[in-house]
Amino acid sequence: MSGLAESLAAAPVADIAFTAPARSLIGRGAKDQVAALVREMGQSVLLLRSASVAWADALRAELETLGLSVTVVTARGEPTADQVRDGVTQARAAGADCVVSVGGGAVIDLGKAISGLCPSEGDVMDHLGLGDGAAPKLATPLPFVAIPTTSGTGAEATRNAVIGVPEQGLKISLRDPRLVPDLAVVDASLTDGLPKDLTLATGLDALTQLIESYLSNRANPVTDALARGMIAAAAAALRLLMAGEDAVARDTMAKASYLSGLALANSGLGIVHGLAAVIGSRGGAHGAICGRLLPAALTVNRAALARAGMSVARCDEVDRWLRDGFGTSPRAFIDAQGLASLAELHCAAPLWDDMAQRALTASSTQANPVRLSFSDVRRILEISGEAAD
Template identity: 40%
Template sequence: MAGEEGGALLAWEFVSPPRILFGAGVRRELPAVARAYGRRPLVVTGRSHQRVKDLLQALESAGLQPVRFGVCGEPEVATVRQAVGLARQEGCDLVIGVGGGSALDTAKAVAGLVPRAGEVEEFLEVVGQARPLPGPGLPFLAVPTTAGTGAEVTRNAVLAVPEHRVKVSFRSPYLVARAALVDPELTMGCPPAVTAAAGLDALTQLLEAWVSPRANFFTDACCAEGLPRVARSLRRAWSDGTDAQARADLSWSALLSGLALSNAGLGAVHGLAGPIGGAVPAPHGAVCGILVAPVTEANVRALRRRASGHPALERYARAACWLTGRSDAAAEDGVAWLYELAQSLQMPRLSRYGFTAGLIPEVVEKALRANSMKTNPIPLTADELSAVLEAVI
């Protein structure tokens, strides 16, 4: 962990967009940034047109000809196929994602696929051929309107594959945005439930990257900066959607979580979240918020029983200090804090989304094959994963 072993630095790579613009008002730079890459952008947005109306008008005023594609709910392979067809039909030379993780993931997948033949399934992990993308696609720009997924800076698009009842990644360095414009003002007034789910997703990504065996000095810096900010600001933003400082903290933390996960990997929360999201219509962030405490508890317990000298235990303790604000916190104190946070943010149980005990064997079997499980700090058994799910139904 942390990029070193026995005092010797280990080799590592860090992937990120070549340009990141962060701060209140940076959305106004979008037309100028976009003009450097094209003139007819496909603008992929969420369900609500109103939230991006001003940005679309700004693009038009700057002489661009945007073509809008709306994503309703979390993206499926069919969603991407439809958007690719529209981009080709309209002669789009640029893709801009404006919205939450669903819009951004759709946009980056479309940008990667428009210039080349082949179906998206060929590039999917787990259920597809996982073919490497042979080269760059259309330029992709990312403008997040929620603070959680960090999709504006990641190299993968998460897509649902209904026939396989799972969510999987389309992953390539060529999917990284040419520029990410992260404006916390776009998240102002985000509904409490969305704020909670997105914020817990960011927290989970930071925590899982922090204890990942692929962590390095750069991802450690992201996590050490992001975790305390989420801890101090998520409840504030949830209770007051207009708290500008809390919104800025969450947007910054979400960006950091994307950089961290893209370079260090994730863990068992996300390993379970993909199959759960494929089995029932549950928002990804909400699933992560429901699972992060019991999965962390299972990891800590397994480490103490089977690998008591593992460095992840010390890392969980350090994370607990950031989360609780206590310098003497142990890993178990961090687990208790996570449970209390989920309760205070009114996170539901999985049964709210139709998840039943009968789905546990299917979800566990798929989770054990998920790429995210490869970077969990310790392998969890099928029984341990089943117990986690039983506890949150």
């Protein structure tokens, strides 16, 4: 054996386990291939849809023309345990052997949960770990197709479904690597013309996911590659969309959202999403919460890294990319666009101590680049809650 071969054999092996949809179609016109591909996955389709997405009607008609049985469920709001139960009941009654979600991240999460729980035993609460004893393992999920109509959550590329339990003030993720969609179809034409406020909130969610994945203590060369080349481009695209409709910018945001989902599924997130998980249980829009918290979180994380003697290079890269894309500071950009305040997002000052304490133990917080104290997390809320200059 050569000296080089001996060195390589002796070196520790660093494995990167990467999770992604089995197949992804990305680009304008991709939606035209959906019906034929669904026919290869099942004959009885549970079609989950947002009420506002007219294309879902065309998809249903095409599926039925191909001879498939289609049961339509209109999803409203973020999925709750009760909605999941209802969806599972309808899927079983219809004999569904395939689930298709057309809509935003909430619709996609609902579809993931139904695809996983329909063939499984036990109640959704048991699988969320809220029942007695250990959570049971899911059976093999039904084939699942995710077709996003917003550019934000990246749910079409992730392994978890966020489920609300309103009576307990909780949002909990149902997690399983097999919940990653079998097919993700990312067609930016389905996002054309979205309202400005929705475009802003979802776009900031995608940006935050890219940034937190890049800063994460679990980042790896693959997730770095996904995030590094997209942050400035996504910020610039979002800036363009705040000025007016732009098809190229829509395409960029659709790709950014998908890549952010891939990145977060393989590296984790950070304190912004840790806080957003507990704040969002009170009803505020997730993407708007992330966008409102992001500038302060970057500031506090950089200071904490410096105190710990750790590199701040990545924080400085992110700051530069955002300033280049937005044309100003992140805080100035979101304030100029009229993003909701922290108080408007149901997190006024009297709640900050409780929110900060709960965020410290949130699952997303564990991937933050540096361990934060209670006072650090509370400081993020304080800065975020300050009135614009």
